[in-house]
Amino acid sequence: MSRAWDRLGGRLGRIAYGGDYNPEQWPRPVWREDARLMREAGVNLVTVGVFSWAVLEPRPGHYDFGLTDEVLDLMHDHGIAVDLATPTAAPPPWFSRLHPEALPVTADGTRLWHGSRQAFCPSSPAYTEYASALVEELAKRYADHPALALWHVHNEWGNHNAHCFCDTSAAAFRRWLRQKYGTLDELNHAWGTAFWSQRYGDWEEIMPPLATPAFVNPTQHLDHQRFSSGELLALHRREAGILRRHSPGVPLTTNLMGTLEKKTDGFAFAPECDLISVDHYLTAADPRAHIGLSLDADLARGMASGEPWILMEHSTSAVNWQPRNVAKTPGQMRRNSLAHLARGADGIMFFQWRQSRAGAEKWHSAMLPHGGTDTEIWREVTSLGAALDSLAEVRGSRVRAEVAVLFDWQAWWALELEARPSQDLRYLDLVRRWYEALWSNALTCDLVHPGADLSSYRLVLVPSLYATTDADASSLAAFVERGGQAAIGFFSGVADEHDHVRLGGHPGAYRELLGLRAEEFHPLREDETIALSDGSRAGLWSERIRADGAETVLSFAADASGGPVPGGPAVTRHPYGRGSAWYIATAPEEGTLRDLLRGIAGNAGVSPAANVPIGVEAVRRHGCGTTYLFLINHTDQPARVAAEGRELLHGTQVTGLIDVPPGDVAVIREDPHGHDGPPLQAPAAHAARPSWT
Ligand code: GAL
Numbered sequence: 001m002s003r004a005w006d007r008l009g010g011r012l013g014r015i016a017y018g019g020d021y022n023p024e025q026w027p028r029p030v031w032r033e034d035a036r037l038m039r040e041a042g043v044n045l046v047t048v049g050v051f052s053w054a055v056l057e058p059r060p061g062h063y064d065f066g067l068t069d070e071v072l073d074l075m076h077d078h079g080i081a082v083d084l085a086t087p088t089a090a091p092p093p094w095f096s097r098l099h100p101e102a103l104p105v106t107a108d109g110t111r112l113w114h115g116s117r118q119a120f121c122p123s124s125p126a127y128t129e130y131a132s133a134l135v136e137e138l139a140k141r142y143a144d145h146p147a148l149a150l151w152h153v154h155n156e157w158g159n160h161n162a163h164c165f166c167d168t169s170a171a172a173f174r175r176w177l178r179q180k181y182g183t184l185d186e187l188n189h190a191w192g193t194a195f196w197s198q199r200y201g202d203w204e205e206i207m208p209p210l211a212t213p214a215f216v217n218p219t220q221h222l223d224h225q226r227f228s229s230g231e232l233l234a235l236h237r238r239e240a241g242i243l244r245r246h247s248p249g250v251p252l253t254t255n256l257m258g259t260l261e262k263k264t265d266g267f268a269f270a271p272e273c274d275l276i277s278v279d280h281y282l283t284a285a286d287p288r289a290h291i292g293l294s295l296d297a298d299l300a301r302g303m304a305s306g307e308p309w310i311l312m313e314h315s316t317s318a319v320n321w322q323p324r325n326v327a328k329t330p331g332q333m334r335r336n337s338l339a340h341l342a343r344g345a346d347g348i349m350f351f352q353w354r355q356s357r358a359g360a361e362k363w364h365s366a367m368l369p370h371g372g373t374d375t376e377i378w379r380e381v382t383s384l385g386a387a388l389d390s391l392a393e394v395r396g397s398r399v400r401a402e403v404a405v406l407f408d409w410q411a412w413w414a415l416e417l418e419a420r421p422s423q424d425l426r427y428l429d430l431v432r433r434w435y436e437a438l439w440s441n442a443l444t445c446d447l448v449h450p451g452a453d454l455s456s457y458r459l460v461l462v463p464s465l466y467a468t469t470d471a472d473a474s475s476l477a478a479f480v481e482r483g484g485q486a487a488i489g490f491f492s493g494v495a496d497e498h499d500h501v502r503l504g505g506h507p508g509a510y511r512e513l514l515g516l517r518a519e520e521f522h523p524l525r526e527d528e529t530i531a532l533s534d535g536s537r538a539g540l541w542s543e544r545i546r547a548d549g550a551e552t553v554l555s556f557a558a559d560a561s562g563g564p565v566p567g568g569p570a571v572t573r574h575p576y577g578r579g580s581a582w583y584i585a586t587a588p589e590e591g592t593l594r595d596l597l598r599g600i601a602g603n604a605g606v607s608p609a610a611n612v613p614i615g616v617e618a619v620r621r622h623g624c625g626t627t628y629l630f631l632i633n634h635t636d637q638p639a640r641v642a643a644e645g646r647e648l649l650h651g652t653q654v655t656g657l658i659d660v661p662p663g664d665v666a667v668i669r670e671d672p673h674g675h676d677g678p679p680l681q682a683p684a685a686h687a688a689r690p691s692w693t
Contacts, residue, residue, distance in 0.1 A: 002307055004251035004274035005396070009308075009346060011149055012044050012081060015388045015395050016310060016347030019367050021046035023071050024055045025356055031071065034354060035078040037368060041378075042385025043080060046353060047312070048072065049138075050085040050155045051117065054092035056134060063137050072147045081149035083253075084142055086239050088131040089155035090117040099126040105166040108211045116360070118160040122231040123172035128238065135239050139246035151243045151252040152312075156279060157232040162263035163224070165208045169231075173208050176227045190498045191219040218417045218499045225413045229265045236272055253277040255312040256303065258296040259428055262416075265409040266303050267449040276304035279313035279351070282336070284326035288436070290634050293336060294617065295435045297343035299407060299447040306398060306446065310347030311340045316377050317365035325363070331663045333380055334387065335632055338665045341391065342619040342630030344399045348388060390648050391667055397623035402606045403438065403445035404457040406465055406476075407431065411450075414467040414499055421491070422523035424540055427464055430489060433587060434463035437597040442608035442618040454479040459604035461597070465492040467499060473509035480513060481577030485604035487597070488514065490541050490585045491521070506543070514583045515549030515574030522564035530556060530563030532570055532588065540587040542570070550574040550583065554596075571596065613639050616660065629668045633660040645670040 008016070018038070023031050038046065048071055049056070057063055075082050096103050096114040102124035104112050112119055120127040142148050181187040184200055193199045198217055200206055209216040209224050240252055251274035256266045258278050270276055278300040282289040300309045316333050318325040328336075337348045355366035367381045412427040438445050438461075445461070450472040454460055460479055465488075473493060480486050493509030495501055502508020505517035522542045524530065529537040533555040542556055544565045550572035556562035572583045582600055587593075610618040615635035621628045628648075633639045643658045645668045660666045 002275065005308055005346070007249065008149055008251055008275065009395055014044060014392045015341065016045040016349065017041075017385055017388050018043040018045040018080070018353070019047065019350035020050055020313065020352040021048050021071075022051065022352060022354075022356070023048075024052055024067060025359070026354065030354075031074055034368075035074050035080065037373065038080055038353070039078055041367065041382045042389060043353075043367075045081045045083055045149065045347065045349065046075060047083040047085055047152050047349065048075070049087050050152070051087055051090045052085075053087040053090055053134065056087060056138070057092070060094060060098060060130070061133075063134075065141055068142070072142065072145050076145075076147035080147070082145075082147040083150040083152045084138070084148055085152035086131075086135045086138060086154055086243070088135065088235075088239065091120050091127065091130070095120075095127075095130060099124070101166070101168065102126045103166075104161045104164040105169070107163070107165050107209065109165070111166075112161075116160070120161060121164040121166050121169055122158070122161065122228065122235060123164065123169045125168070128235065131235070132238060132242060135242045136246075139243050143247035143250070148247070148250055151247070151250055152277075153236055153239045153243070153252060153254040156255055156257055156261070157236060157269070158229070158264040159257065159261060162232060163228050165210055170208050172231065173224060173227050174203050174206050176230065177206060177223065178203060180223070191217055191223075192498075192500065193217070215418045218419070221417055222410075222414055222499055225263070226265075226410065229263065229268060229409070232264055233268055233272065236269060240272060251275055253310065253312070255279050256300075258299045259292070260296070262409070262412060266299070267409065270303040270305075275307070275309065276300055277310035277312035277347070278303075280311060280340070281313075281315060281319055284318075284322050284324060290335065290339065290617070291436050291439050292432065293339055294343060294439055295432060295447070297340050297345065298401075298405075298445055301344040301399060302407065302447040302449070302452075304344070306344075308344055308346035308396065308398070310349060311337075311345045312347070312349050313351040314340070314349075315365050316350055316367055316369075316381060318363070320361055320364040327365070330376065330380075334384055335634065335663065335665055337384055338387070338630065338667070339617060339632055341388075341394065342399075342617070342621065342632065342667075344621070346395050348384070387649055390651070393648075393669070394621055394623070394628050394667070397621040397626075397628060399444060399619060400622050401444045401446040402458045402604070403443055403461065403601065404452070404454060404459070405431070405435065405438075405445045405447045405461045405463065406450045407447040408450050408465060410497070411465045411467050414495065415464060415491075417499070421521050422541070424523070424526065425464075425491060430464035430587075433590075433593060434461055434489065434597065436590070437594040438601075439617070440594050440614050441598045441601065442610055442612050443597070443601050443606060444609055444619055451475065454484065455482075458484060458606050459601055460484060460486045462486065462488040462492050464489050467495040467497055468493050468509050469497050470509070476510070477513045477576070480579040480581050483578035485579050485582070485600060486513070487582040487584060487600050490543060490583075505546075510581070510583075511548075513574070513576055513581045514572065515547065515576070515581075516569070516572055516583060517546045517548055518543045518585070519546065520544045524563065528563075529589075530586075531561035532586075532592065533557055534592070536589050536592040538570065538586040538588045538592070541585070542568075543585050545569045545572070545583075545585055547572060553582070554588075556586070610641055610643070612641055613637075616641065627670045629670055631658070631660050631666045631668070633662055633664055636662045638662060643668045643670070
């Protein structure tokens with residue numbers, strides 16, 4: 001366990017529970033009531049000051065810590081620890097009046113104004129100067145405050161302002177490019193500027209990818225995304241440096257956004273935090289949003305390198321920023337919270353403690369709703385606090401995954417640049433399809449960076465990795481050579497990090513590993529499906545493959561129903577070293593992909609966490625000599641699952657079988673020697689494993 005968790009976990013002694021606390025929105029008498037109700041709900045950690053810049057520095061260079069002093073003392077008196085935020089995500093109006101050049105500009109040249117939040121250019125020297133001075137004052141004042149348990153740097157870096165196109169940003173972009181490429185020749189080569197007469201003869205000619213008449217240079221666009229994420233990271237490092245200088249022992253985090261944020265590379269930010277925290281919000285229009293939640297939780301654990309992490313924000317019920325903000329159903333918030341816990345969170349926090357009365361987020365749910373304590377939400381909040389107490393012993397235990405799914409923000413950026421073979425290839429959709437297949441098989445995976453150490457896994461899945469470096473491609477090949485199994489999805493490994501095509505047949509980075517060559521891509525028409533040799537259907541994509549050592553596991557149907565390449569290989573397997581590599585050259589329908597990945601996992605010797613009906617989530621956390629099996633029933637049917645041990649939420653003994661009611665959760669402390677999961681079986685609701693495994 002890292003020192004950061006030793007300190008925070010040791011100090012709280014329990015799973016962290018609480019939310020963003022914004023007392024500046026309320027008169028003083030309300031604060032006392034807040035503190036009392038926090039205790040009633042079991043809250044032990046609150047994030048203070050996220051948007052308090054205007055309170056802390058009401059005029060340029062004039063600081064006023066009165067409110068924060070009082071609130072931190074109040075929290076401390078009530079035994080509630082504070083996650084103190086640097087309020088740099090919302091510069092006050094005086095700042096943009098003084099420095100209008102620091103306001104962000106969009107790609108079409110529109111300047112954005114204050115009156116919202118994150119209205120600053122990430123490359124602005126004035127912003128950096130004022131933000132750093134404020135962080136310095138804050139750190140000096142509170143470094144030794146007894147309530148301070150954690151530093152919370154900024155809020156969701158780049159959520160609203162990641163890409164700025166102002167003159168200052170353009171100059172910073174040029175500096176970044178000079179540093180990266182050294183010479184214009186290198187840059188011209190990397191950007192492929194021989195195409196469309198884009199050759200640069202002077203650094204000053206280079207602009208960020210502003211609105212252009214036709215497709216913008218793809219590598220310029222990709223580099224700008226890297227630069228923009230890097231500028232935010234530099235701001236993070238700067239704040240973190242100040243905080244660490246003043247309070248070296250206090251752990252530090254920033255609330256990352258996982259898949260909710262395309263623009264900031266989470267894997268680049270992760271090593272700059274002492275512990276990982278993430279925000280997660282359900283997409284109300286997604287009937288399987290709970291699977292998306294699990295994916296993000298597994299990504300949080302990947303960013304945390306397997307250590308516990310904190311769910312810094314989620315919602316008790318509806319949010320206010322989706323087209324239709326659907327309220328959560330009874331029990332849904334509890335399931336959501338415990339699903340995060342099941343996947344390694346040691347803290348369950350919300351945006352926000354008390355629902356705002358005014359401002360842009362007054363219709364966003366909170367722990368303490370407008371209706372006060374005689375409400376269903378409040379009852380659920382207090383009962384979740386009690387549930388977390390009964391699960392206190394789970395703190396510090398780890399999820400152990402035998403499957404890694406490679407996830408990469410940069411491959412996401414590259415895949416979704418303009419002028420690709422099909423606009424239907426959306427990175428998150430591709431990853432999610434494979435993830436759902438794992439989830440439905442109760443196969444636990446870590447989402448990790450392609451450069452991660454893969455040696456602890458049995459199976460590595462690559463749903464989509466359009467662009468990859470030679471080093472990362474070699475690391476995957478070495479993993480297979482040593483006996484691992486890998487499965488790679490179509491249109492992966494076809495480009496390098498400059499978005500140059502890897503020549504000689506696709507997918508260039510994996511041709512040898514997969515024992516095949518793809519000559520031509522045949523993306524399908526919108527909503528078109530084609531038949532596979534086992535009678536199932538597939539969509540999105542097909543390609544013309546020539547096997548060169550790979551055996552065909554499934555082909556496109558041999559007649560016209562098989563689409564553009566009738567009879568050609570659709571799924572292949574290639575023995576490589578002591579392992580084997582699979583290629584999935586289309587998007588098989590849900591059941592087929594589920595069977596396919598179950599078969600591949602079986603081949604790799606990977607076990608599910610439990611044999612559960614589809615729709616029941618099963619994950620295991622491993623503690624010292626003990627394991628905890630989480631069963632979350634997302635269906636409207638009772639679920640019977642084999643288990644043995646003590647159920648911690650209800651305090652009952654489980655002997656052989658447990659019935660989990662619809663919508664309910666069970667957490668079973670299993671026998672003291674740990675548990676590795678049952679052998680892989682077909683889930684009850686689905687057909688047996690196909691013969692080719
Ligand atoms: C997050 C943000 C919070 C709040 C929340 C509403 O992105 O960090 O401050 O705005 O969304 O869902």
